[in-house]
Amino acid sequence: MKLPKVYEPSDYENDIYALWERSEAFRPAKSGTPYSIVMPPPNANANLHIGYELTAVLEDISARYHRLKGDSVLLLPGADHAGFETQSVYEKRLAKEGKSRFDFSREELYRDIWDFVAENKVNFEAQIRRMGISCDWSKFTYTLDAPVVTRAYATFKKMWDESLVYRGERLVNFCTFHGTGFADIEVAFKDEPGKLWYIRYPLVDGSGDITVATTRPETLLGDTAVAVNPQDERYSALIGKTVKLPLTNRELPIIGDDFVDVQFGTGAVKITPAHDPNDFEVGKRHDLPMITVITTEGLLSHEVAEAYQGLTVEAGRQKVVADLEEQGYLVKTEDRPHSVGHCYKCGTIIQPLLREQWFVNMQPLAAKAIDTLRAGSIHFYPDSKKEQLIRYLEGLHDWNISRQIAWGIPIPAFQNVDEPDDWIYDDRVGEEFITIGDKHYRRDPDVFDTWFSSGSWPYATLGGPESDDFKQFYPLSLMETGGEILYPWVSRMIMLGQYVTGEIPFKEVYVHGYVMAEDGSKMSKSIGNVVDPIPVIDQYGSDALRMGIISGRAPAVNRGYDQRRVEEARNFCNKLWNVARYIEDILGDNPERSKPVASAAADHWILSKLQRTQEEVIQNLDEYRFSEAYDTIYHFVWDDVADWYVEASKAAPNKPLLAHLLESILLLAHPFAPFLTETIWQTLAWEGDSLLAVRQLAKPLASDPKQVAAFGEVQNIVTESRFILNALKVSGSTLYYSDVQLIKDNAETIKRMARLQAVTEVEDGTGLYLTTTSVRCWLDIDQSTAQSYLKEIAAKQERQKAVIAQLESRLSNENYVRNAPREIVEQTKQQLTEAGELATSLQREFERFSS
RNA sequence: GGGCGCUUAGCUCAGUUGGCUAGAGCAUCUCGUUUACACCGAGAGGGUCGGGGGUUCGAGUCCCUCAGCGCCCACCA
Numbered sequence: 038m039k040l041p042k043v044y045e046p047s048d049y050e051n052d053i054y055a056l057w058e059r060s061e062a063f064r065p066a067k068s069g070t071p072y073s074i075v076m077p078p079p080n081a082n083a084n085l086h087i088g089y090e091l092t093a094v095l096e097d098i099s100a101r102y103h104r105l106k107g108d109s110v111l112l113l114p115g116a117d118h119a120g121f122e123t124q125s126v127y128e129k130r131l132a133k134e135g136k137s138r139f140d141f142s143r144e145e146l147y148r149d150i151w152d153f154v155a156e157n158k159v160n161f162e163a164q165i166r167r168m169g170i171s172c173d174w175s176k177f178t179y180t181l182d183a184p185v186v187t188r189a190y191a192t193f194k195k196m197w198d199e200s201l202v203y204r205g206e207r208l209v210n211f212c213t214f215h216g217t218g219f220a221d222i223e224v225a226f227k228d229e230p231g232k233l234w235y236i237r238y239p240l241v242d243g244s245g246d247i248t249v250a251t252t253r254p255e256t257l258l259g260d261t262a263v264a265v266n267p268q269d270e271r272y273s274a275l276i277g278k279t280v281k282l283p284l285t286n287r288e289l290p291i292i293g294d295d296f297v298d299v300q301f302g303t304g305a306v307k308i309t310p311a312h313d314p315n316d317f318e319v320g321k322r323h324d325l326p327m328i329t330v331i332t333t334e335g336l337l338s339h340e341v342a343e344a345y346q347g348l349t350v351e352a353g354r355q356k357v358v359a360d361l362e363e364q365g366y367l368v369k370t371e372d373r374p375h376s377v378g379h380c381y382k383c384g385t386i387i388q389p390l391l392r393e394q395w396f397v398n399m400q401p402l403a404a405k406a407i408d409t410l411r412a413g414s415i416h417f418y419p420d421s422k423k424e425q426l427i428r429y430l431e432g433l434h435d436w437n438i439s440r441q442i443a444w445g446i447p448i449p450a451f452q453n454v455d456e457p458d459d460w461i462y463d464d465r466v467g468e469e470f471i472t473i474g475d476k477h478y479r480r481d482p483d484v485f486d487t488w489f490s491s492g493s494w495p496y497a498t499l500g501g502p503e504s505d506d507f508k509q510f511y512p513l514s515l516m517e518t519g520g521e522i523l524y525p526w527v528s529r530m531i532m533l534g535q536y537v538t539g540e541i542p543f544k545e546v547y548v549h550g551y552v553m554a555e556d557g558s559k560m561s562k563s564i565g566n567v568v569d570p571i572p573v574i575d576q577y578g579s580d581a582l583r584m585g586i587i588s589g590r591a592p593a594v595n596r597g598y599d600q601r602r603v604e605e606a607r608n609f610c611n612k613l614w615n616v617a618r619y620i621e622d623i624l625g626d627n628p629e630r631s632k633p634v635a636s637a638a639a640d641h642w643i644l645s646k647l648q649r650t651q652e653e654v655i656q657n658l659d660e661y662r663f664s665e666a667y668d669t670i671y672h673f674v675w676d677d678v679a680d681w682y683v684e685a686s687k688a689a690p691n692k693p694l695l696a697h698l699l700e701s702i703l704l705l706a707h708p709f710a711p712f713l714t715e716t717i718w719q720t721l722a723w724e725g726d727s728l729l730a731v732r733q734l735a736k737p738l739a740s741d742p743k744q745v746a747a748f749g750e751v752q753n754i755v756t757e758s759r760f761i762l763n764a765l766k767v768s769g770s771t772l773y774y775s776d777v778q779l780i781k782d783n784a785e786t787i788k789r790m791a792r793l794q795a796v797t798e799v800e801d802g803t804g805l806y807l808t809t810t811s812v813r814c815w816l817d818i819d820q821s822t823a824q825s826y827l828k829e830i831a832a833k834q835e836r837q838k839a840v841i842a843q844l845e846s847r848l849s850n851e852n853y854v855r856n857a858p859r860e861i862v863e864q865t866k867q868q869l870t871e872a873g874e875l876a877t878s879l880q881r882e883f884e885r886f887s888s
Numbered sequence: 889g890g891g892c893g894c895u896u897a898g899c900u901c902a903g904u905u906g907g908c909u910a911g912a913g914c915a916u917c918u919c920g921u922u923u924a925c926a927c928c929g930a931g932a933g934g935g936u937c938g939g940g941g942g943u944u945c946g947a948g949u950c951c952c953u954c955a956g957c958g959c960c961c962a963c964c965a
Binding site for chain 2: 040042043044226233249250251252253264296297298300301302305306307308309313314315316317318375376389421422424425428429432520521524550551555557559588589590591593594595596597599601602604605606607608609610611612614615616617618619620621622623656657660662664665668671672679680683684687759760762763764766789792836839840843847850851852853854855856857858860861864865868872
């Protein structure tokens with residue numbers, strides 16, 4: 038079969054993927070060590086971005102590599118309903134049509150978003166196929182699939198029964214635009230310029246006043262105390278007295294509490310328990326009333342004086358400040374930057390609001406996870422991420438899992454309509470009301486935080502502890518993910534996994550860095566610097582993007598997308614294509630399938646290189662050094678095979694060995710360039726209809742070290758000849774030698790590769806002797822031409838002197854000889870010997886031509 | 889206020905437990921239409937590894953310190 042000159046990926050990729058799917062090549066093998074990866078489910082609300090390409094490719098390389106090793110590999114794909122994320126994407130869409138979520142009931146919204154997601158799922162499944170991901174589509178799991186939902190309910194029920202989940206009225210982070218509460222982790226804090234207002238609160242007994250400092254004067258309307266530090270001599274005597282709250286007719290107690298920082302502001306703090314997390318804690322300790330002055334819409338509530346009701350927080354702030362100033366309560370104003378929490382989606386300032394929600398008591402879960410991590414039961418790449426996760430877990434607060442949105446898994450809890458404190462667990466979430474005995478219950482309208490259900494992903498996707506898949510593949514071998522979901526997802530999978538199954542959910546965690554925009558900044562839709570993988574695949578091919586995106590990338594280090602890397606990989610694909618084209622051409626349509634046997638020195642040399650390459654690739658991939666593994670194959674194929682072996686073999690092609698070499702390359706490169714290698718495999722005349730994707734690595738063939746060394750000399754001769762001919766700008770020279778077996782054996786190869794007129798054996802003669810080889814040979818270059826080569830020789834001599842001096846001083850250092858490992862010292866001695874030999878022959882040539 | 893990462897050739901970056909004369913791709917320069925490949929071949933130039941100090945026989949690699957860039961966490965009213 039005649040291959041075209043240039044590899045055109047788009048001509049083959051779709052057919053190859055279809056072939057794999059048809060052949061069920063990605064089902065786990067019946068035998069072999071289990072190796073399992075569950076893919077992080079992408080959000081089912083948009084096209085896949087380049088970051089997902091990286092995730093998927095790293096997982097696919099691992100999966101394909103383990104298939105090569107003969108393991109039983111499960112790579113499980115899925116999709117995430119991504120509750121709040123998806124709803125906010127959908128809301129943006131509604132906004133474009135001039136609508137909002139308020140135009141629909143929750144049920145209508147849920148149904149519409151379901152359809153919206155259904156469209157997108159088809160989309161990104163196709164994209165994953167284009168990336169060449171070898172996942173088992175028969176195991177595809179969606180976070181809203183009944184078994185996953187059932188699993189989430191079982192977890193909730195277990196927590197309910199064991200009192201790990203509780204209903205509490207607490208301050209929650211509330212986005213007044215989206216109308217929902219968030220977990221702490223979903224709040225994005227930003228440093229912003231702000232002001233510190235100093236406000237005078239007069240003492241009721243008329244004995245003076247106390248000044249407080251605040252960044253949020255509007256919350257004054259909800260103050261229920263003023264706190265001072267009991268150790269603070271300035272104020273301790275005032276504890277127990279009352280102040281009059283400006284702009285209202287309320288009176289507040291002055292209380293003492295250790296939390297007050299004597300150094301900050303005035304040392305006296307206004308306490309607004311319903312709108313500040315610290316104040317909330319103080320309020321609970323001192324049993325203070327909690328007055329909600331800000332509504333879920335972000336407006337001042339009916340609890341405040343009529344003049345302020347219905348104002349936005351910002352307008353309320355301005356009016357409060359103006360009124361304070363007018364009435365003489367405002368002492369002074371200072372500029373003060375401070376950290377403000379925003380909704381990570383829409384940027385709205387997060388309001389801490391008092392709400393009744395479901396919380397998970399994280400203490401016991403986190404403690405166990407910390408123990409597990411400390412014990413080293415889960416291996417992290419890079420290791421530093423483990424410490425980072427431990428620190429996060431140590432500071433973990435209780436987890437608010439209620440979300441006031443339509444799109445999500447309904448919380449299976451019902452409230453007694455007559456007794457608000459009576460909550461029961463029931464999974465009949467399809468009903469709004471249920472009746473048990475003579476009691477009537479109403480379903481909690483809220484849904485779970487997405488991470489609550491995705492925390493169970495590793496075992497939920499495997500069908501739970503009773504299933505065969507679970508028994509075979511749990512704990513997962515690898516969890517590969519980006520650093521941004523280490524806290525929200527990885528930590529919760531560990532905690533929930535241990536809680537529900539009693540085992541760790543995965544044995545290894547690989548954290549990749551982000552793919553940044555080309556200028557190194559963060560990719561962002563609004564800036565418009567997002568790289569879409571599909572057009573890149575269209576242009577360069579899927580394999581080129583796969584290799585380009587992992588090339589030169591270290592774990593957990595952010596790096597910009599670099600098109601040049603993709604081009605490099607595209608060129609590599611074409612190189613490999615042409616190596617195959619050449620070899621297949623040489624072999625013809627009906628090649629004999631004889632056993633590969635090394636005969637020429639080049640044969641032995643390439644076999645030793647192949648063996649080294651295979652060992653290095655295995656070692657690198659076992660430790661998830663993807664970039665190094667790729668680099669190893671790249672240079673083996675390009676430098677060793679294409680530039681040396683293929684050229685050398687043209688003198689006398691060893692056909693069976695060429696065939697063996699091609700097969701070996703295809704196997705080794707397959708995890709990195711699956712489409713290309715399979716495409717070539719399908720063209721092999723001797724392979725019938727077998728599939729590369731399910732092949733296994735073979736044991737490398739042995740080689741003779743003497744022959745390997747001989748080819749090393751051939752390379753020295755070729756390289757130096759090329760250098761001299763290039764430097765002297767001469768061509769058509771002849772290389773002479775007398776009685777050197779390795780030159781005699783490789784004469785044709787040397788002639789071709791060094792572009793010589795001839796390689797000729799003579800009794801004796803003269804010319805320019807080669808210096809980098811231990812054998813005696815020379816180029817027929819005349820005295821006058823060679824003169825201009827003198828300065829090259831002189832320069833080399835200088836360099837050699839420096840090298841020798843360095844090596845000698847190293848060896849004359851007693852401490853070095855005594856302390857360094859013996860092989861290192863031996864190596865140095867060897868180097869010195871070689872450097873000496875080279876210096877000698879350089880000197881000889883220099884003298885001969887300068888005389 | 890803590891924590892983490894980065895700083896290596898003109899550009900983008902590798903460099904595993906300290907051990908060859910520090911590497912790659914791209915870019916640059918000189919040659920080259922050799923029937924696998926111009927998405928190519930041959931050759932070349934280019935770095936005191938951010939600054940300073942230390943440990944060591946030996947430091948790009950380990951420790952301290954300074955500077956710059958970036959990220960994450962945190963309830964400083």
